[in-house]
Amino acid sequence: MIVLLALGPLLAQDSPSPDSARAWLNRGVQAFKNAQYSDAAAAFRKAVDLAPADPTPHLYLATAYRQQVVPAAESPENQAMAQKADTEFRNVLALDPTNRVALASLGSLNLNRRQFDDARDWYQKLIIQDPRNAEAYYSMGFIAWSNWYPEYAKTRSQAGMKPSDPGPIPDASVRANLRSQYWAVIDEGLWNLNKALELNPQYDDAMAYVNLLVRERADLRDTKEEYSRDIAEADEWVQKTLAAKRMKTLTPQGGGGGGRAIASAPPPPPPPSPPPSGNANGETPQRIRIGGQVQQQKLVSQAPPVYPPLARQAGIQGTVQLEVVIDTDRTIAHIQVVSGHPLLVPAAIDAVRQLSPSGRLTSSAGPMT
Numbered sequence: 001m002i003v004l005l006a007l008g009p010l011l012a013q014d015s016p017s018p019d020s021a022r023a024w025l026n027r028g029v030q031a032f033k034n035a036q037y038s039d040a041a042a043a044f045r046k047a048v049d050l051a052p053a054d055p056t057p058h059l060y061l062a063t064a065y066r067q068q069v070v071p072a073a074e075s076p077e078n079q080a081m082a083q084k085a086d087t088e089f090r091n092v093l094a095l096d097p098t099n100r101v102a103l104a105s106l107g108s109l110n111l112n113r114r115q116f117d118d119a120r121d122w123y124q125k126l127i128i129q130d131p132r133n134a135e136a137y138y139s140m141g142f143i144a145w146s147n148w149y150p151e152y153a154k155t156r157s158q159a160g161m162k163p164s165d166p167g168p169i170p171d172a173s174v175r176a177n178l179r180s181q182y183w184a185v186i187d188e189g190l191w192n193l194n195k196a197l198e199l200n201p202q203y204d205d206a207m208a209y210v211n212l213l214v215r216e217r218a219d220l221r222d223t224k225e226e227y228s229r230d231i232a233e234a235d236e237w238v239q240k241t242l243a244a245k246r247m248k249t250l251t252p253q254g255g256g257g258g259g260r261a262i263a264s265a266p267p268p269p270p271p272p273s274p275p276p277s278g279n280a281n282g283e284t285p286q287r288i289r290i291g292g293q294v295q296q297q298k299l300v301s302q303a304p305p306v307y308p309p310l311a312r313q314a315g316i317q318g319t320v321q322l323e324v325v326i327d328t329d330r331t332i333a334h335i336q337v338v339s340g341h342p343l344l345v346p347a348a349i350d351a352v353r354q355l356s357p358s359g360r361l362t363s364s365a366g367p368m369t
Contacts, residue, residue, distance in 0.1 A: 021051035028060055032067070040064040055095040059102060062088030066105060071112040082113055098129050107139060116143045137196035138206045144189025145209055148182045152216050153349070167219035168227050175220050186217050204244035211237035320348035 028043030044061035051057055065085035070078050086109060092102040107122035120143050123136040130136070155178060159169055169175050190213050196206040211234045218230030 019050070021047040021054065021057055024050065025057060025060060028064065032060075032064060037064050037067045041068070053095065055092045055099060058088050058091045058095065059099070062092060062102070062105065066109060069109070069112070072114075079113075082109060085109055100126060100130050100133075103129060104133075104136070107136065111139060111143070116146055119143060132199055134196040134199040134203060134206075137192045137199065138203065138209075141189045141191075141193035141196065141206065141209055141213075144185050144192065145213055148185050148189070148213075149216070151178065151182065152219070156219070166227075168221050168224075169219045172222065175222065179220050183220070186213055189213050202244045202247055204241050204248065207237050207241040207244060211241065 024043045024047035028040040028047065031037075031040035031043060041061060041064035044057055044064055047057035048061055062085050065081055065088060069082045069085060086106065089102045089106045089109070092099050093106075096102070103122055103126040107119050107126060110116075110119035110122060120140055123139050123143075126133055126136045155169060155174060156165075159171065159174070161167075161169070169178070190210060193206045193210045193213070196203050197210075200206070214230050214237065215234035218227045218234070221227040221230060
């Protein structure tokens with residue numbers, strides 16, 4: 001989340017010296033407002049050079065870098081820009097260890113770079129400084145889901161279970177193994193999500209992830225009775241999500257958390273592991289990116305996603321954007337979720353994976369929707 005609310009008062013003061021840090025901050029603010037982020041960063045860098053012990057220029061410079069980072073993009077240029085933002089936010093904390101904007105920004109930055117453990121650490125530090133930050137608790141719940149879901153989805157697939165097939169997972173030993181590895185992760189995720197809801201009772205995205213974790217937890221149960229209880233609880237969360245969305249429509253400025261409005265939420269996590277760094281010969285494969293109308297023109301076949309019954313029941317619709325990396329043999333190497341509602345994401349991923357029984361794609365398209 002980009003925060004530049006503190007920039008306004010600078011512009012209302014007396015005209016500073018043209019070579020002062022405040023003058024360069026003002027120039028940077030103007031460039032930022034005009035979406036000229038590179039120019040803004042250059043101006044903020046001048047301010048940093050003139051006032052290196054002041055955390056404010058570092059914070060503005062880090063924010064300008066952060067604005068230029070494309071979530072989920074893996075190009076060297078994008079990674080370098082993310083590293084610049086990371087360095088400057090850390091510089092802010094070196095000067096002001098309790099700066100909440102820097103802590104939240106480092107959490108978000110690392111989350112978008114899929115460095116989940118680091119992101120979790122930053123959100124925990126943020127909560128120490130801001131115990132009523134619902135977004136931080138929600139983000140940690142989201143991270144727990146992102147750490148658990150890939151193995152869960154893989155296990156169901158290996159068991160021959162379709163997305164619509166009810167649980168539990170048939171093999172008791174497999175269920176026991178998943179419980180030993182991930183039960184604590186699921187519990188931690190649910191605790192954090194419920195904490196977010198305690199602070200903001202209308203946090204519908206948190207409700208959606210509670211539904212997912214409880215519904216997926218049901219597949220690890222040993223009896224049908226336990227399974228049915230979890231499914232019933234998850235269904236209740238779907239209804240709560242729907243009610244919260246209706247309330248948000250009626251009162252768009254509403255929300256809990258002591259008047260805190262939820263400005264944004266982290267994107268859904270990418271379920272599978274990242275692709276390998278090289279091929280069998282030790283060479284780094286060359287990646288070709290295809291976008292825009294070319295994707296649709298090159299599409300040979302597609303598997304329409306099955307509309308999730310829960311999403312239909314809750315009246316949820318929309319687009320899920322995925323970035324798919326395809327190896328030269330046309331197998332799926334990596335799927336990255338760019339955007340989409342939590343209840344729609346799993347169905348979209350399953351549709352991409354089922355384009356052929358072997359897991360091969362018949363199109364060389366890049367990002368897919």
